[in-house]
Amino acid sequence: MVAVASPRQGPKRKHQRLMLVLLALAATIGGVLLAMSALKDQAAYFYTPAEALAARVEPGTAIRLGGMVESGSLERAADGVTIHFRLTDGKASVPASFSGITPDLFKENGGAIAEGSFDADGTFRATNILAKHDERYMPREMEGIQYDPNTHKVEAKP
Amino acid sequence: MIAETGLAALWLAAMLAGAQLVFAWMAVARGAEPAQRLIRPIAVAQGVLTCGAMALLILLFLRSDMSVYLVAANSHSLKPLLYKFAGAWGNHEGSMLLWVAVISASGAAVALFERGLDKRTHYATLGAQAAISLGFYAFLLLASNPFARLNPPVEDGQGLNPLLQDPGLAFHPPTLYLGYVGLSVAFSFAVGALLTREVNARFAKAVRPWVLAAWILLTFGITAGSYWAYYELGWGGWWFWDPVENASLMPWLAATALFHSASVLAARDALRAWTVMLAVIAFAMSMVGTFLVRSGILTSVHAFAVDPTRGTFILALLGLYIGGALALFALRVHTVNEGARFEPVSREAMLVLNNLLLCVILALVLIGTLYPLLTEMMGVRVSVGPPYFNAVIGPLTIALMAVLVVGPLLRWRKDDPKAMVRRTTPAMIAAALALIAVIALSAGAIGWLSALGFAAAAAVALASLLPLWKRNLLRTPLYTWGMVVAHLGCAVSLAGMASESAFSQERLAAARPGEKFELAGYTVAFDHVLPIAGPNWTAMEATLTVSRNGRVIGTAKPQSRFFADPPTPTNESVQMTRLGGQLYLVLGDQLEAGRWQLRIWWKPFVTFIWAGGGLIALGGALALIGRIRRERRHKAAPKPARERFA
Incomplete structure (x- = not known):
């Protein structure tokens, strides 16, 4: 195909290695900058209901809201596929709704994370509900929220 | 007795690994003749012993020996045989034993089959491999003994997570591990070549088949895992940017870059230092992945802080090996000559671009995976999910x-x-x-x-x-x-x-038996729902008749299952594969008035x-076979022809 390049000595060889190192550096810096800007725009902040109310999250802003499904709040709409419920962290609770098949472990007094945004009247419209399938597993973001089965109280721990 | 034999085999293997390291040092530094003769048999014996220990653990699971803690905590006597077998690695200790078995088996394979390297580099490579295994033996024996006894033994075990009770478990983790840990061989080669100052085309030709083999298995494992998640989880997604998935993707990205740059080094004797660096990065990513999955840090940063033994151990090994390799790289990089030059418009230059893009993608995945962990340590809780990953990885993949x-x-x-x-x-x-x-x-x-x-x-x-x-x-x-x-x-x-x-098209409905639903030209008739029982579960099973243009093309029976040990509900979705795509059917909850939730997707060309x-993966296998056959032919004809590019 192509003849072997004779291995040339001298400053030009150094030059090529320097170019490669500079390219790698530029790629690394570019990658980190890209990651930082994307994280600023795309990383969804995680709120518990009390935090979301305190922070006055703008309607329409995509966030993740995590808490316990409040006891006695889960209702199914007549269409059979839309549910209304309240999410609580023990300090505050917010109304939420979702259309779709909920994860298997989604139930009253169970932990859940809802992805979505608030609408103008303060209801959280979930587009996705995350609840891992393993009962022993708590989503990482849910740490510090506990449900006491005896008192039916949800408590937020610092 | 079986458990004790397994434990003894592990201790013996650990001691052999220590001997292998010492002998390798003697062979490389002093050229000691007896040490040179002993290294390879020791490496093989070590591989045999750990694989034997793995086989004994599987035997314990098959016999449902409830006097062994690991079996009692993760198995159940009523579990189907396949899952008793595969359940041996469906837990922390078992999977770490599999890690160690694969590491020492690849060491044995290097001892047995590697013929391309010069002798000293071969010994140095085996020494580096022994050093890696030694650290993981320590981890296994001191922090996660799979053979610990339970006294008194229990009546029956706690069972295996039902989501794992799938044929996927039998082959997905082993292939992924073979690939993951196979990258340790590339790492050992790089360390060996740096030690003996033999970073050249010969090194690249020798390391390439090993990288390729590990990469093929990783590709296969990730692909199979993606399909497994797709049909098992019942959410219709095939990649979730879950940290555990990222943990397998990152070594794959690094290995892809590595064998492309190794090709440049083998064919053109360029990118020497670069290739060595990538070999170190690739194994570093395997270890980062192991750390993420095995330390428990993903479940909770605080739980990790409460019991940091395992995580800290893996982190220390990571620091030791990768830090050591990078220090060696820094010390020796001046002895690595830059190879042949190339112009900006050339295949080499494009392969450099390929490497840079793969490394940037890798960095972005790594940052996205670690960012929530870092912010949480600073008290801010953040979720990084598909919006971030799709936004940054998508355009870079197109590039x-x-x-x-x-x-x-x-x-x-x-x-x-x-x-x-x-x-x-x-x-x-x-x-x-x-x-x-x-x-x-x-x-x-x-x-x-x-x-x-x-x-x-x-x-x-x-x-x-x-x-x-x-x-x-x-x-x-x-x-x-x-x-x-x-x-x-x-x-x-x-x-x-x-x-x-x-x-993709989606239809969500509250269905009554007898109703029909239309989606993408298919008609799904909801016939009836009946209870059904399996070996360790009960379920409600729907019968759906699917037709197109009035012709019935099949019956689908999605289930809503309930496992007793441990008590867990799961969805068993059904995929009907057609020429133009897949129909994905899920049965949801029972509603009032005899209605059932039903979810139907049409996913064109998803397969x-x-x-x-x-x-x-097949392409990788063809390349591997082609390379090995070529090497053989070169052995037969001693005068090597110039390597034509692939």
Whole structure:
């Protein structure tokens, strides 16, 4: 195909290695900058209901809201596929709704994370509900929220 | 007795690993003759002992020996045989034993089959491999003993997570581990070559088959895991950017970059230091993945802080090996000469771009995976999910595909820019046509990333076949075929991803028996729901009759299952594969008045995603076989011909 390049000595060889190192550096810096800007725009902040109310999250802003499904709040709409419920962290609770098949472990007094945004009247419209399938597993973001089965109280721990 | 034998085998193997390390040092530093003769048999014996220990653990699971803590905590006597077998590695200790078994088995394989390296580098490589195994033996024996006894034994075990009770468990983790840990061989080669100052084309030719083998298994494991998650979780998604998935993707990205740069080093003797660095990064990513999955840090940073033994141990090993390798690299990099030069328009330059893009993608995945952990330590809780990953990885993947179109059509060292434009013109036309076609087909309602995905897929599909143009196909080397097939696989997979994200249709309904639903030209009739029982579960099973244009094409029986040990509900979805895609059916909760939730997806060409992954792995296998056969022929004919590029 192509003849072997004779291995040339001298400053030009150094030059090529320097170019490669500079390219790698530029790629690394570019990658980190890209990651930082994307994280600023795309990383969804995680709120518990009390935090979301305190922070006055703008309607329409995509966030993740995590808490316990409040006891006695889960209702199914007549269409059979839309549910209304309240999410609580023990300090505050917010109304939420979702259309779709909920994860298997989604139930009253169970932990859940809802992805979505608030609408103008303060209801959280979930587009996705995350609840891992393993009962022993708590989503990482849910740490510090506990449900006491005896008192039916949800408590937020610092 | 079985458990004790297994434990003894592990201790013995650990001692052999220590001896292997010492002998390797004596052989390399002093040229000690007896040490040289002993290293290889020791490496083989070590491999046999750990694989034996793994076999004994499997035997304990098969016999449901409830006097062993691990079996009691993770198995159940009523579990089907396949899951007793595979359950041996469906837990922390068992999977770490599998890790160690694979590491020492690959060490044994290097001792037995590696013929390309010069002797001293071979010994140094085996010494480095022994050093890695030694650390993981310590981890296994001191912090996660799989053979610990339970006194008194329990009546019956606690069972295996039902989500894992799937044939996928039998082959997905072992193949992934073989790939993951197989990268330790590349790492050991790099360390060995740095120690003996033999970083050159010979080193690259020797390391390439090992990297390729590990990469094939990783590709296969990730593809199989993706399909497993797709049908088992019942959410219709095939990749969730879950940290555990990322943990397997990162070594794959590094290994992909590594064997491309090793090809440059083998064929053109360029990118020496670069290749060594990538070998270190690839294994570092395997260890980062192991740390993420095995330390428990993903579940909770605080739980990790409460019991940091395991995590800290792996982190210390990571620091020791990677830090040590980087220090060695810094000390020796001046002895590594830069190889042959090349021009900015050349195949080497495109492979450098490929490497840079893969490394940036890798860095972005790593940052996205670690960022929530870091912010949480500072008290801010953040979720990084698909919006971040799709936004940054998508465009970079398209850029990578553009490089893939151009690279294989260029000559080594120096090419004519005009010829580059001329040779890539057909692919550019294919991309433009595909872009126009999908925009017209979707009436403009397609996301720009999906549209570009289709365009890139078309360009790559055409360009990947061009290296065969005007060649005698029968005399084309097998490794060239491998490259063509693997690159074609990228196009197929990308087309599947773009099609799934752009053209999926979904229907969600509260269904009464007797009702019918229409989706994408298919009619799904909800016939009835009946209770049904399996070996360790009960379920409600729906019968759905699917027809198209009035002709019945099949019956689907999705289930809503309930496992007793441990008590867990799961969904068993059904996929009906058609020529143009897949119909995905899920049975949800029971509602009042005899209604059931029913979810139906039509996913056009979704199977292309995994078919492409299979092609990529197949291409890797062809390249591997081609390379090995070529090496054999070289042995027969001692005068080596110049290596023609793949």
